Amino acid sequence: MKILFFSVKPYDREFFIRQNKPYGFQLDFFDEPLNHNTAVLAKGYEAICIFVNDSADPETLNLLAQQGVKLIALRCAGYNNVDLTKANELGIKVVRVPAYSPYSVAEHTVALILTINRKTHRAYNRVREGNFALNGLMGFDLKGKTVGLIGLGKIGIATSRILLGFGCRVLGFDVEKSDEVEKLGVEYCELDELYAQSDIISLHCPLTPQTHHIINGNSIEKMKQGVMLINTSRGALVDTQAVIQALKSGQIKYLGIDVYEEEADLFFEDLSDKVIQDDVFMRLLSFNNVLITGHQAFFTEDAMLEISKFTLSNISSYFKGGELENEVN
Numbered sequence: 394m395k396i397l398f399f400s401v402k403p404y405d406r407e408f409f410i411r412q413n414k415p416y417g418f419q420l421d422f423f424d425e426p427l428n429h430n431t432a433v434l435a436k437g438y439e440a441i442c443i444f445v446n447d448s449a450d451p452e453t454l455n456l457l458a459q460q461g462v463k464l465i466a467l468r469c470a471g472y473n474n475v476d477l478t479k480a481n482e483l484g485i486k487v488v489r490v491p492a493y494s495p496y497s498v499a500e501h502t503v504a505l506i507l508t509i510n511r512k513t514h515r516a517y518n519r520v521r522e523g524n525f526a527l528n529g530l531m532g533f534d535l536k537g538k539t540v541g542l543i544g545l546g547k548i549g550i551a552t553s554r555i556l557l558g559f560g561c562r563v564l565g566f567d568v569e570k571s572d573e574v575e576k577l578g579v580e581y582c583e584l585d586e587l588y589a590q591s592d593i594i595s596l597h598c599p600l601t602p603q604t605h606h607i608i609n610g611n612s613i614e615k616m617k618q619g620v621m622l623i624n625t626s627r628g629a630l631v632d633t634q635a636v637i638q639a640l641k642s643g644q645i646k647y648l649g650i651d652v653y654e655e656e657a658d659l660f661f662e663d664l665s666d667k668v669i670q671d672d673v674f675m676r677l678l679s680f681n682n683v684l685i686t687g688h689q690a691f692f693t694e695d696a697m698l699e700i701s702k703f704t705l706s707n708i709s710s711y712f713k714g715g716e717l718e719n720e721v722n
Contacts, residue, residue: 394712395419396466397438399427399447402661405468408701416705426657432456440464440708445688446657449475458483464711468704469493469691471627472721473600487721488707492547494696499551501690502595502625505649506535509621509684536560541591543567543584543607544598544626545574552597553579564591567598588615593623600627610635613644621647625690628654633673640680648683651690660688 398405401422413420425431427447435441435457443449449465454476465475467489480487508514511532540556542549545567553563557578564587565579594616598604609632622645624631633654639645655671669675677683707719
């Protein structure tokens with residue numbers, strides 16, 4: 394069985410080739426992303442594998458169906474880049490990796506909080522230049538602070554465990570309540586209450602039409618003056634222009650993001666010798682209280698191992714005609 398991978402990096406090849414030995418699939422790798430221009434490359438493949446910045450919009454799905462594609466395997470948890478209605482109409486199955494390693498994202502979330510609070514990234518550069526002054530490096534104790542988590546799935550729960558260990562009070566909002574979460578000591582509340590009480594707000598919900606720009610001018614006005622905002626989920630949860638205005642006014646005092654709404658043209662590539670054309674992104678970089686990483690929260694050896702194992706298992710189940718446990722409907 395042949396599988397075509399889009400948006401492939403060297404680490405993808407390494408892990409998928411290693412995990413493919415029990416299956417014996419023919420794995421073909423393509424560096425470019427999936428879109429309406431590259432979909433024709435899938436001719437002769439019944440299954441393709443895509444990542445977060447690949448586009449499976451209606452036009453692309455129509456082209457994939459014409460090439461004979463019957464399965465799209467996402468090597469990630471999110472599926473907002475696939476038009477599920479169109480895929481279902483065309484008879485294309487979609488599977489994903491629902492929980493590769495919630496700890497990788499949770500730990501990166503806390504790393505962003507700690508770094509931007511204690512300014513260790515700035516201190517590192519100062520010391521390398523022989524500057525040992527502490528001016529401008531003051532942070533605050535996490536113990537006793539109130540952290541609001543929007544989304545309490547596996548990643549949200551893993552994040553709450555770490556923050557509770559720091560001695561934080563953790564508030565949580567989710568469309569579904571869980572006994573496990575309440576037993577941990579997380580306090581469920583409505584969004585307005587979470588905004589009003591939280592010193593730190595961290596996003597862990599999927600991107601849906603309901604959560605698109607959940608952080609906007611209106612919600613920011615309800616937050617504490619000087620709040621810290623963290624996003625390791627999906628870029629479009631945040632209205633970037635509204636956040637920039639809040640950074641300028643001081644309503645948001647700290648911003649840590651691992652995702653960005655227009656990241657598809659930036660992240661996962663080396664652009665160090667180019668002029669970045671995204672003026673909004675460059676404006677974010679101009680703030681000394683903004684910390685940005687390039688969608689690396691998932692990127693641990695443990696997570697990559699789970700992603701490759703689950704993805705190939707999903708594909709194997711499809712070809713065997715078995716139940717697709719991780720199908721997205």
